[in-house]
Amino acid sequence: MARAATTSDAFNAVAEPRRRQILDLLAGGERPVNDLVEEMRLDQPLVSKHLRVLREVGAVRVRDVGRQRLYRVDARALKPIADWLAGYEQLWTERFEALDEVLDDLKERQDGDRD
Amino acid sequence: MARAATTSDAFNAVAEPRRRQILDLLAGGERPVNDLVEEMRLDQPLVSKHLRVLREVGAVRVRDVGRQRLYRVDARALKPIADWLAGYEQLWTERFEALDEVLDDLKERQDGDRD
DNA sequence: TTGACACATACCTATATGGGTATACCATTG
DNA sequence: CAATGGTATACCCATATAGGTATGTGTCAA
Numbered sequence: 001m002a003r004a005a006t007t008s009d010a011f012n013a014v015a016e017p018r019r020r021q022i023l024d025l026l027a028g029g030e031r032p033v034n035d036l037v038e039e040m041r042l043d044q045p046l047v048s049k050h051l052r053v054l055r056e057v058g059a060v061r062v063r064d065v066g067r068q069r070l071y072r073v074d075a076r077a078l079k080p081i082a083d084w085l086a087g088y089e090q091l092w093t094e095r096f097e098a099l100d101e102v103l104d105d106l107k108e109r110q111d112g113d114r115d
Numbered sequence: 116m117a118r119a120a121t122t123s124d125a126f127n128a129v130a131e132p133r134r135r136q137i138l139d140l141l142a143g144g145e146r147p148v149n150d151l152v153e154e155m156r157l158d159q160p161l162v163s164k165h166l167r168v169l170r171e172v173g174a175v176r177v178r179d180v181g182r183q184r185l186y187r188v189d190a191r192a193l194k195p196i197a198d199w200l201a202g203y204e205q206l207w208t209e210r211f212e213a214l215d216e217v218l219d220d221l222k223e224r225q226d227g228d229r230d
Numbered sequence: 231t232t233g234a235c236a237c238a239t240a241c242c243t244a245t246a247t248g249g250g251t252a253t254a255c256c257a258t259t260g
Numbered sequence: 261c262a263a264t265g266g267t268a269t270a271c272c273c274a275t276a277t278a279g280g281t282a283t284g285t286g287t288c289a290a
Contacts (some may be wrong), residue, residue, distance in 0.1 A: 002275030117245030
């Protein structure tokens with residue numbers, strides 16, 4: 001089997017840096033495709049393809065205005081990612097990091113890590 | 116170009132459901148590979164490969180104990196994802212959703228969406 | 231109607247995958 | 261030392277990209 005489709009869920013859609021960039025640009029408000037093309041310095045077809053992926057996972061919405069298509073973020077599609085991460089947030093607090101380092105050092109000194 | 120390597124960053128590493136599952140299992144504490152293999156009902160080589168990806172992006176750490184390798188989560192690797200999402204969190208609040216829906220309906224009724 | 235815009239889609243290519251199977255590696259035990 | 265247990269790695273395959281180029285489609289202007 002190959003990797004899962006980029007359109008299978010928000011996790012996959014957002015794994016691509018260009019798509020995150022698009023969302024970041026759209027976070028400022030609705031924008032037509034060419035705007036994104038210029039800012040991203042990417043070929044127009046590529047931008048359209050990335051937008052399609054984002055559309056399929058529900059991360060953006062379109063609206064036709066004349067010959068332009070205005071895209072905007074629909075952040076609700078990203079919530080599942082945030083929800084999943086929520087369970088880990090407490091694990092990267094400074095205090096925990098410090099404790100972690102200490103335990104690590106101790107353990108490594110005890111039995112010599114391999115990685 | 117093909118898709119970016121799964122080991123290129125946490126976003127890509129975590130895009131795979133099985134790898135999220137592994138992290139979830141490890142969230143309960145350190146565990147040897149075979150434990151994961153049993154719980155996931157996946158071939159051992161596959162689990163090892165997923166663990167390798169997670170290791171390369173720093174999402175897990177290993178420690179040798181006898182002939183076992185105990186893995187555990189290092190959530191700090193996931194922080195960049197949370198940081199990126201932080202900018203969107205306010206966008207999925209209930210009130211915003213409601214407003215969003217209303218605007219959507221109005222616009223669609225005005226100029227007929229295509230998607 | 232013709233032409234120019236603004237986008238989307240169709241193909242093609244190289245690449246990196248996830249899964250499967252066989253096997254190599256290291257430590258412990260007899 | 262040989263045998264076994266616990267993992268990692270080497271290959272093989274099918275698949276889905278991301279990017280590039282060419283072209284189709286819908287809309288507005290002259």
